[in-house]
Amino acid sequence: MRAMQARRLGGPDVLTLAEVPDPVPGPGEILVEVEASGLNFADAERLRGAYLPPDLPFIPGGEVVGRTQDGRRVLAFATGAYASKALVKTPVEIPEDLPAGAALALLVQGLTAWHLLRTAARLVPGESVVVNAAAGGVGHMAVQLAKEFGASRSRRSAA
Structure with missing residues (x-):
């Protein structure tokens, strides 16, 4: 081969x-x-x-x-x-019909992002998340998963 x-x-x-x-x-x-x-x-x-x-x-x-x-x-x-x-x-x-690149992104980057949000951070719906380096593979997946898991933007009023 x-x-x-x-x-x-x-x-x-x-x-x-x-x-x-x-x-x-x-x-x-x-x-x-x-x-x-x-x-x-x-x-x-x-x-x-x-x-x-x-x-x-x-x-x-x-x-x-x-x-x-x-x-x-x-x-x-x-x-x-x-x-x-x-x-x-x-x-x-x-x-x-799943593109190979998309499938491969789910394995290492996707599982890492999932673990960080669910196991390490224990994200619950309504919480805000800061993702440093969101342009990288894990960060990109973390942003998408956080949204899917119900994270929201914090809206603070000016007092």
């Missing part, structure tokens, strides 16, 4: 296209044909060796939209997603 492989640590320039053997599923793993893979801050940090330094060579990529062998279109955390095939453990079936 074709994969973007890193033989040394660094920036995106260390990735090279390589022919490598198909990954072999272990217990609880499923092989998927990759439609799209996500690119997150953690991927970049891992590539440069700053976060969970990998054994070299390695194929980066931790999230994927793909197809299972029985044809289901799925979204999942993955191992080696910058390739034509990747291994996943707990895929979630997604609709055919």
